[in-house]
Amino acid sequence: MRYRDFIRDLPYLAVLRTDLVRSLAEILPETGSIRFGETISGFEDKGDCVEVTLGSGETLHADLMIGADGFRSTIRRRLFGSHENCLQPLGYYFSVYDVDAPKDFATDFVSYVEPGHLAEYYALHDGRLAAMHVWRDERTGLERTEDKVGLLREVSARSHLQVRTLLDHTGRKDDSVVIDSLTMIELPKWSRGRVLLLGDAAHCLTLVSGQGAGMALASAEMLGEALKTNGDLQESLAHHEKRLRPIIGRLQTRSRKMAAVFIPQSAFAFRFRNFVMRHMPRALLGRYFSNAIRSEIKLACKTT
Structure with a gap:
């Protein structure tokens, strides 16, 4: 888009x-x-x-x-x-992080969607790229996961190649990745x-x-x-x-x-x-x- x-x-x-x-x-x-x-x-x-x-x-x-x-x-x-x-959980988890790679798509926004999971990439005003994942998950306590990038790899195991590739550009620091539940x-x-x-x-x-x-x-x-x-x-x-x-x-x-x-x-x-x-x-x-x-x-x- x-x-x-x-x-x-x-x-x-x-x-x-x-x-x-x-x-x-x-x-x-x-x-x-x-x-x-x-x-x-x-x-x-x-x-x-x-x-x-x-x-x-x-x-x-x-x-x-x-x-x-x-x-x-x-x-x-x-x-x-x-x-x-x-707390009113909605049955989803989300993750956000900055992508340490230049935008290589022509639009402002790209979304890769599959059953139970979506990955979105936003072009920011200064050329940076921000990523967000949202997925359905019945497990509890995932926000306390230490290996956050590893969890995202698990969630994205069957996703589009671009999603798995961009996961390699998260700065390789788990503290740069936020994961939490969607809870009202x-x-x-x-x-x-x-x-x-x-x-x-x-x-x-x-x-x-x-x-x-x-x-x-x-x-x-x-x-x-x-x-x-x-x-x-x-x-x-x-x-x-x-x-x-x-x-x-x-x-x-x-x-x-x-x-x-x-x-x-x-x-x-x-x-x-x-x-x-x-x-x-x-x-x-x-x-x-x-x-x-x-x-x-x-x-x-x-x-x-």
């Missing part, structure tokens, strides 16, 4: 999330500070503030503590208890006292939705607006959740529906899906993608 064929007149930029994070960090005001390699070993809501103990032993006091530490959030576990109460997070509430969960820690949508990073950014913007317009912290947090929860609910429902047909497991379902895709007019497929992105932009505008 060429991105331009599917998003028509919409502006776009393919960018790594790490580059986005770096850009956001660079525009922080002087009053903000970042401490790399730091962790939170404990926190206590004192009523008028949150007392936070860092892994280094230092103690901080804050009006509000935000846990935005991913869908396996340590903050969430300390706040609401065991992960098992809120469902919580009855996202805050307690002066502690709030944000992004995937609160409402992971998984990559099936295509909305995880976008909704995390929109949620942060909504929170900022709520804190500015409401004098009371608890009113601000309640207002933030009231506006965001219906949107997250719709996106999670969509993710469940899409997950069921995301990667066909049987050979028949796989061939049927391919037949439909192959004979669907490109203009119709492009209109579908374009309308979906426009609706997401309108949604983001409403949330902010």
